[in-house]
Amino acid sequence: MFTSLDVRKEYVIFVNDMSYKEQIQIDRIPRHVAIIMDGNGRWAKRQGLARMFGHRQGVETVHRITEVAAELGIAYLTLYAFSTENWNRPKEEVDALMSLLVDTIAKETPTLMKNNIRLLTIGDLDRLPEGTQMRFRACIEETSGNTGLNLVIALSYSARWEIIRATKEIASLVLQSEMLLEDINEETISAHLTTANMPDPDLLIRTSGELRISNFLLWQLAYSEMYFTDCLWPEFTADEFYRAILDYQRRERRFGKTSEQVN
Ligand code: IPE
Ligand code: IPE
Ligand code: MG
Numbered sequence: 001m002f003t004s005l006d007v008r009k010e011y012v013i014f015v016n017d018m019s020y021k022e023q024i025q026i027d028r029i030p031r032h033v034a035i036i037m038d039g040n041g042r043w044a045k046r047q048g049l050a051r052m053f054g055h056r057q058g059v060e061t062v063h064r065i066t067e068v069a070a071e072l073g074i075a076y077l078t079l080y081a082f083s084t085e086n087w088n089r090p091k092e093e094v095d096a097l098m099s100l101l102v103d104t105i106a107k108e109t110p111t112l113m114k115n116n117i118r119l120l121t122i123g124d125l126d127r128l129p130e131g132t133q134m135r136f137r138a139c140i141e142e143t144s145g146n147t148g149l150n151l152v153i154a155l156s157y158s159a160r161w162e163i164i165r166a167t168k169e170i171a172s173l174v175l176q177s178e179m180l181l182e183d184i185n186e187e188t189i190s191a192h193l194t195t196a197n198m199p200d201p202d203l204l205i206r207t208s209g210e211l212r213i214s215n216f217l218l219w220q221l222a223y224s225e226m227y228f229t230d231c232l233w234p235e236f237t238a239d240e241f242y243r244a245i246l247d248y249q250r251r252e253r254r255f256g257k258t259s260e261q262v263n
Pocket of ligand 1: 038039040041042081097
């Protein structure tokens with residue numbers, strides 16, 4: 001007799017002659033996929049190129065994966081583009097990344113419009129150079145009426161920054177007697193995070209073989225499925241993305257319950 005895991009393995013073998021894309025169960029697409037896009041620098045180094053070449057190539061991957069996500073009907077795709085800690089990189093790299101962001105947004109806005117994608121950001125946008133902020137705010141405004149994929153870019157983002165910010169907001173409401181201490185619950189905290197109104201990620205992907213979270217969405221990832229791949233971000237293809245989703249679809253999400261309870 002098969003255990004449920006064996007049955008899932010059999011299923012994968014049975015459909016092995018189908019492409020990864022064809023194996024995806026369209027009624028079980030994760031609603032929210034978050035990605036830690038890592039490995040641009042190492043990719044460039046391997047080609048004997050400067051780190052910025054890796055970041056430029058990484059932008060191509062963003063383009064590709066965003067289109068795939070929209071096509072699959074994923075509702076939210078959150079991409080970790082620049083962390084609070086990344087401000088500590090050499091000034092030269094930070095400046096070059098900021099201009100790459102501006103150029104990319106300018107170039108990609110027509111594609112976002114064409115694909116009905118809405119751009120959102122999470123993070124401390126105020127820390128970005130004025131020009132970068134303006135570009136992002138303009139694109140957010142222009143795409144605000146789009147109803148397809150929500151593309152969320154985490155910029156100058158860190159989960160601890162976000163939790164401190166939420167704590168201050170909630171504490172201030174309590175101090176002003178606008179909220180009762182005993183009314184603070186999970187919903188209150190979620191509503192004060194930068195991801196308010198977004199579902200928690202179902203699937204977190206990290207490329208480049210690093211097995212860590214690096215201060216990303218600490219609260220929101222409480223029950224997300226994790227997928228780590230050695231693939232460097234500039235080489236992350238549509239097929240790699242499909243593989244991650246297939247892996248997710250083979251898992252049983254129990255949320256603390258027993259297998260019998262969720263089946
Ligand atoms: C991820 O690639 C992109 C950013 C953090 C901006 P890295 O730049 O971290 O690449 P590695 O980890 O050095 O290879
Ligand atoms: C995480 O990558 C941040 C982004 C992908 C933007 P890092 O390369 O900065 O993470 P660490 O420093 O290796 O943990
Ligand atoms: Mg890195």
